Amino acid sequence: MAAVIVAKSAVYEVKPSASVTLSITIGDGQAGGSVVRFKGAKIGPGPAIQSLRIPQAGDADQDLKDKTVSCTTTVERINSASSHSSVTYSLRGGGQDSDFTFDATLPEMGQLAEYRTTIIFE
Amino acid sequence: MTHTNVWRLVVVLGAAAGPLAAQTPDAGPAFNGLRTPVSPAFVLLGIAPTVVERPNTPADLAFSVLNRSAAFTSLPRDIALELSPYWLVKHPTLTWTADTVRGLSTSLSRTMTLSFATAELGTSTRPVTGLSVGFRAAPFSGRLSHQSITRLHELEAQLGNLSSLVDSLTAVDVARLDSILIRERRAATSDAERQAAQNRHAAAVAELTRTVTESEAYTTAVADMKETFKDLALIREGFVLEVAGGAAMQAPGGAADSAKLARWGAWITAGYEGKSLSFVVVNRFLASSVDSSFDALDLGMRLIYTTGRYALSAEGSFRSFTDRGAPANEYRFAALVDFELQKGLWVTGTFGRDYSASAPGSLLAQIGVSMNVAGERIKLPLH
Numbered sequence: 001m002a003a004v005i006v007a008k009s010a011v012y013e014v015k016p017s018a019s020v021t022l023s024i025t026i027g028d029g030q031a032g033g034s035v036v037r038f039k040g041a042k043i044g045p046g047p048a049i050q051s052l053r054i055p056q057a058g059d060a061d062q063d064l065k066d067k068t069v070s071c072t073t074t075v076e077r078i079n080s081a082s083s084h085s086s087v088t089y090s091l092r093g094g095g096q097d098s099d100f101t102f103d104a105t106l107p108e109m110g111q112l113a114e115y116r117t118t119i120i121f122e
Numbered sequence: 123m124t125h126t127n128v129w130r131l132v133v134v135l136g137a138a139a140g141p142l143a144a145q146t147p148d149a150g151p152a153f154n155g156l157r158t159p160v161s162p163a164f165v166l167l168g169i170a171p172t173v174v175e176r177p178n179t180p181a182d183l184a185f186s187v188l189n190r191s192a193a194f195t196s197l198p199r200d201i202a203l204e205l206s207p208y209w210l211v212k213h214p215t216l217t218w219t220a221d222t223v224r225g226l227s228t229s230l231s232r233t234m235t236l237s238f239a240t241a242e243l244g245t246s247t248r249p250v251t252g253l254s255v256g257f258r259a260a261p262f263s264g265r266l267s268h269q270s271i272t273r274l275h276e277l278e279a280q281l282g283n284l285s286s287l288v289d290s291l292t293a294v295d296v297a298r299l300d301s302i303l304i305r306e307r308r309a310a311t312s313d314a315e316r317q318a319a320q321n322r323h324a325a326a327v328a329e330l331t332r333t334v335t336e337s338e339a340y341t342t343a344v345a346d347m348k349e350t351f352k353d354l355a356l357i358r359e360g361f362v363l364e365v366a367g368g369a370a371m372q373a374p375g376g377a378a379d380s381a382k383l384a385r386w387g388a389w390i391t392a393g394y395e396g397k398s399l400s401f402v403v404v405n406r407f408l409a410s411s412v413d414s415s416f417d418a419l420d421l422g423m424r425l426i427y428t429t430g431r432y433a434l435s436a437e438g439s440f441r442s443f444t445d446r447g448a449p450a451n452e453y454r455f456a457a458l459v460d461f462e463l464q465k466g467l468w469v470t471g472t473f474g475r476d477y478s479a480s481a482p483g484s485l486l487a488q489i490g491v492s493m494n495v496a497g498e499r500i501k502l503p504l505h
Contacts, residue, residue: 003335003344007328009303009320027214029221031274033282035289040297042289048278066308068300072285076277078218078356081206081232083178086214101214105178112344114288114335116327118300120307120320 001111004104006087009118013095014064020093022119024049024071027086029079030106034087037070051092064121073115077106087115094121156404156422156439158391161204162256162368163237166385174202180210203238207231218274222266233260233364243372251376252384256368264360264395273354280347287343291334292327299326364391372412385410400426414445433460441477452477456486468492 014020022044026032036044036052039059044052054069055062075085086103104113159165161174177183183205208231224232237256244250306319334340366389373381386409393402406420422439438455456474463469469491476484 005328005331005335007324007331009324011320025215025217027216028212029216029218031218031278031281033278033280033285035282035285037289037293037296040293042286066304068304070289070296070300072289074281074285074288076281078274078277078354082209082213084209084212086212088214103212103214110348112284114285114331116288116296116331118296118303118323118327120303122307 001108003112003114004106005114005116006102006104007116008100008102009120010089010098010100011120011122012091012098014121015094016065017062018064018093019053019055019062020064020091020121021051021053022049022069022071023051023090023092024073025088025090026073026075027088027101028082028084030075030085031078032073032075032087034071034073037072039067067121069119069121071115071117071119073117075104075106075113075115077109077111080109083107085113087117089117089119091119156389156406156420157402158258158364158366158389158404160258161202161235161237161239162258162366162387162389163239163254163370164202164256166256166368166370166387167239167241167252167254169202169239169241174204176204178210183210200242201238201240204235206235208234219271222271224263224265226261229263230259230261233263234258237368244374249375251373252370253373253381254368254370256366258364258366260362260364262361262363264358264362267357267359270356273351274356277347277351277354280350284340284343284347287340288331288334291337291339292330295330296327299323299330359395362391362393362395365389382411384412398428400428409444417444417448418442419444431462434458435460439477
């Protein structure tokens, strides 16, 4: 039972020298955990990432333009009623609020999906 | 299974990786036969299909229907279909934590299933196609137990660790790919070129991730996690009410306009699971327009009281045949005792009477021993 791999990227328009927040929602009643990497460092490991500030408050460089943030989310199918799985990356604080949703089908209970998402700030 | 004054020794070895419900004591088949069936259409048609189609998307459903009905030119043959309208579509904002407690409407929508079946019931010289439809729903489906919630949070922490492992093993290469992506997007002169750069980046990250998921570090971490959560069972507790109904028709020659109602039925199962006291009440009505002598209303109730080392339960069933001149009313009752001699080793006793009290073997008197190698033994199986 191989893991399903979903690799995507999305572009998010930011304001000059302004931070944004990232929230990750694992939908369709499935379970999952995520880790977020920005400028080479993990900044948000944990099952529930809500309103994670990017860059972090102590970061001297607050300009996000032309930078990326990498999100890795592992989802396991625990919902016997649905084979759908989805992860929504919600970004706030930029030009406009945006939700990027990616999905995959997990035919078997207990099957894993690895979501690799790159957010490009411009 | 009823033997007068016969002592039986039954050793049941529960598979450690099996579902929890399979390792718990259950009511007898006489009582369970009254419970709300998962697929009423199959019960009313009297079939036990080995393959049940369960479409997960509207497209899958459309394909199944079109494929089996020859584009609606004939009745579909030998089909067993079950679907949940709510779960046919995606719900990206529905987290499992939001599904721990359900209101009336959410419970109805999330538990409703529709079943549809056809089967050949006649002979080669006189073909008769049986067709049935059924539904099942739970207006009340309890709440996810605290133990299940705790286990799911622990599972999510482990899944986060797995994400961290994938991230760490690919961090250097992904950083390099990100740099290339930014550079290519800057150099691009059109949206198409920018999109092409993103597609190349995604393909490269997918390939990197695929390599990692085939690595020993990843497969070992997954195996460890699976071992830790092999007994994960999402148990809903509290008040549960399930209703179901359905009808079966017979169509001589498989002609749709010749179909006539042959049998119908309705079920209600209500139950409550508390810390030490649980109960379940079942109600079933079956009727036939072909042979009404066996139209029957069944009522049953089961009570379970559990403590750490023993469990007492009692079940009673009452059956009333509704047709004039039908057999007299029947009833059945049984008391069950479970006592844990030592961890995992249970003595079970059943005493009572079956429906036909005058028939040989209707006195229930059984004692057995059962071993349970994993999981809790005493749990009311409401689902």
